Structures are given as C-alpha cells and as structure tokens.
Amino acid sequence: MWYEYPIPANSQKQREIIRHMKKWIVSLENKSLIEGFAFNHYYSSETAKGAVNIRFDCNDEEKLKIVRNGLELEVKKLLPDYVLEENLWDEGRSPDYVYKAYEFGSRCAFLFWDLLETNRFSDELTSSFLHWIDSTHFELKPMPFYFQLCFSHGLMNSLGISKIPNEQIIHLASLKESTRSSTSEELFERIKNHLLPLLAPLFFQQETK
Secondary structure (H helix, E strand, O other): EEEEEEEOOHHHHHHHHHHHHHHHHHHHHOOOOOOOOEEEEOOOOOOOOOEEEEEOOOOHHHHHHHHHHHHHHHHHHOOOOOOOOEHHHHHOOHHHHHHHHHHHHHHHHHHHHHHHOOOOOHHHHHOOEEEEEEOOOEEEEHHHHHHHHHHHHHHHOHHHHHHHHHHHHHHHHHHHHOOOOOHHHHHHHHHHHHHHHHHHHHHHHHHHH
C-alpha cells in the first residue's frame, strides 16, 4: 500500500526538504522498512504555499510506525511546527504502473543529486529557464531549457521508447493535461496565444544561427 504525507511549504522549501531527507529515505529502503518511495511537488508559483507529498510503499504496520516517527522527526528539523498527516495515495485507486512511474521519476531525481554532489552536474540545470521581469518580458536561460528538453527525450530514448509516435503522443497528452484543454481546438488556442509568444525568441534564435 502506498501511503502519502503532505508537507506544506513553498517551492523553494519543498526542494530543501526533499534534499534534506534523501539519505534518510534511502536508508529506509536499505533497512527493508519500505518497498518503494516517491514524491510530488505541488504549487502554483515559486512563492505560493503548496505542499510536497512524500509517498512510501509499505505493507507492514510495525514498519510503518517506524517510518511515521522518523518522517516527523526529519521534517521538524526544518519545519518545527509540522503536524503529521497520513493518507492513502490517490485512495489506492490508481493502477500499479502509475505508482511505479512516479517512483521511477523520484529515483531519477535522487540519481541527479548524487551526480550533483560529485560535481558531475550543475544545480542550475533544474532551475527555471524563464526569468520574469514583468507580465510581458522575460530573459530566456538556454542551458536549463535545453537540458530539460534533452533529458526528457534522452530518458525515453535510453529506455527504447520510440520518438515516433510514442514520444510525440506523450508530449501532446502532457501538454493537453497541463493546459487543462478539453478539446484539440482549445489546446491549439492555448499553444498559439500563451506558449508560442513565450518561446518565439528561442525559435527565432535557432532560425538565425
């Protein structure tokens, strides 16, 4: 069973919490207290309050008690007023492959931080590539943009997932979900009116090289 623990925090604090708890989470698995782990970040902006939800696959109540106590102690090192809250992840309704997908993504994040700690990778690679000045102007940071773009393709390619049509359909489905578009016409309008104006400077730079 997958249990989740929401920890209220803004986006910056959420990243700090996960980085702080990485070794502890890995130790739970090494001690066979959990069978898997995952986490999701929720927030509407960099400063708005949201929560990071930490999830553990655990089927033993005695082991789960140890996990709960440890989690509360670890979080309180950064958030002294934290109150433990426990839920079944998605009320246990999702297919197992959905939980496995998020678990795999979280394990990839831990691998990235391992490489970062050895100076193989730069922390800037996961930063926002849009630096907002006001509502209509921004400065594009190409390095994190291209890293995040190539990482997405590189992971699927390394797993043997085909670019045509699988990867194309995955990106379209993800875009439809993230823009909350209910029809293809609505998706097209959102791309045309909101996304293309943001990316036009980047595409223009590519065309002029």
